[in-house]
Amino acid sequence: MPLTADQVAAGISIAHSCFTQGRLKDAEILLEGLITMESGNPYLHMLLGSVLLQQGRLDDSVATFTRVIEISPEDISALTNRGEIHLKQGRLKEAAADLNRSISLDPKGEDPFANRARLLIEMTASLLNVADQEGLPALEKARQQILLQLKQS
Amino acid sequence: MSIDAASRAGFNSAVTSGLDSVSSGISKSVEGGGVKAEVIQSFRAHGDPHVSTHGDPHVFASPRDSAIQIAAGGQIPEPSKFFSKLPADQKGSQGVRNAEIADKLKPGSNLDLKQSSADLKNSFEQEIKKYEEKLNSLGDDSQLANVDLQNILQKQQQTLQMMSNISKMLYDTSQSVIRKMGG
Numbered sequence: 001m002p003l004t005a006d007q008v009a010a011g012i013s014i015a016h017s018c019f020t021q022g023r024l025k026d027a028e029i030l031l032e033g034l035i036t037m038e039s040g041n042p043y044l045h046m047l048l049g050s051v052l053l054q055q056g057r058l059d060d061s062v063a064t065f066t067r068v069i070e071i072s073p074e075d076i077s078a079l080t081n082r083g084e085i086h087l088k089q090g091r092l093k094e095a096a097a098d099l100n101r102s103i104s105l106d107p108k109g110e111d112p113f114a115n116r117a118r119l120l121i122e123m124t125a126s127l128l129n130v131a132d133q134e135g136l137p138a139l140e141k142a143r144q145q146i147l148l149q150l151k152q153s
Numbered sequence: 154m155s156i157d158a159a160s161r162a163g164f165n166s167a168v169t170s171g172l173d174s175v176s177s178g179i180s181k182s183v184e185g186g187g188v189k190a191e192v193i194q195s196f197r198a199h200g201d202p203h204v205s206t207h208g209d210p211h212v213f214a215s216p217r218d219s220a221i222q223i224a225a226g227g228q229i230p231e232p233s234k235f236f237s238k239l240p241a242d243q244k245g246s247q248g249v250r251n252a253e254i255a256d257k258l259k260p261g262s263n264l265d266l267k268q269s270s271a272d273l274k275n276s277f278e279q280e281i282k283k284y285e286e287k288l289n290s291l292g293d294d295s296q297l298a299n300v301d302l303q304n305i306l307q308k309q310q311q312t313l314q315m316m317s318n319i320s321k322m323l324y325d326t327s328q329s330v331i332r333k334m335g336g
Binding site for chain 2: 003012013030046080086097116150
């Protein structure tokens with residue numbers, strides 16, 4: 001029997017509550033089950049991706065955000081999140097592709113997720129320059145200086 | 154331009170988490186054999202006036218516009234906002250329109266969480282029964298199909314257990330509210 005809008009909404013509300021309360025395992029179990037019934041729902045995969053990311057399961061998280069993008073190719077938040085995971089794991093080429101795509105979908109600069117992609121692109125451009133010209137020790141020094149300035153501002 | 158404390162905190166958090174991701178990635182790439190020129194080029198700064206650094210990474214420490222919203226690391230949209238941006242008539246696997254889901258998720262909607270979660274639990278029970286029957290009807294030569302079905306069945310059974318706990322919790326909460334109102 002197909003799920004109704006009320007049932008789908010209830011499932012999403014409960015899973016989202018578990019997530020925001022830090023009950024990540026509960027959210028994961030709920031979402032895995034809901035996905036067996038509603039595999040085409042991009043938000044279920046999106047939320048699961050975020051749950052897996054919070055649990056430090058980066059490869060699983062990438063696969064899940066990839067599923068969101070397969071369903072909704074222009075989803076800016078999924079592109080930014082996947083791009084950032086690629087970045088964390090040193091896959092700079094893949095990261096650039098996702099983050100640039102995210103930015104291109106928000107020409108007015110209004111979307112918070114596209115703005116995060118902009119921030120990440122800018123930071124990477126700047127710090128790649130530092131690493132390229134001065135080596136990794138200089139990268140760490142630049143990082144510490146930025147953190148210090150943030151604290152002082 | 155002055156910036157309020159909440160915006161500042163949000164910006165700092167976004168920059169700090171972003172910095173971790175960037176540093177980690179660049180370190181891994183450099184240690185892994187260097188970064189190719191075309192990859193560096195693909196990160197060519199866009200010159201976006203909102204977050205442009207003009208080549209100075211320290212500029213990240215000073216937000217220039219408190220109106221800019223930057224998502225936190227790992228953040229995802231709120232459910233109601235997400236669905237309201239999807240094409241209204243697009244349907245999920247079960248044929249439910251996005252517009253209907255968006256309607257149920259918005260604040261002040263008529264969604265009866267207790268009843269709907271009980272209904273969802275029943276749907277899982279029916280689905281599990283269906284999969285169990287399918288599994289029983291399959292012969293031993295369909296081992297691959299068996300593994301997939303068993304995997305789905307296990308996930309649904311775990312979710313059903315979770316839904317049972319949640320339904321009980323919602324029932325207990327509503328009983329407690331009713332008792333307080335009566336008392």
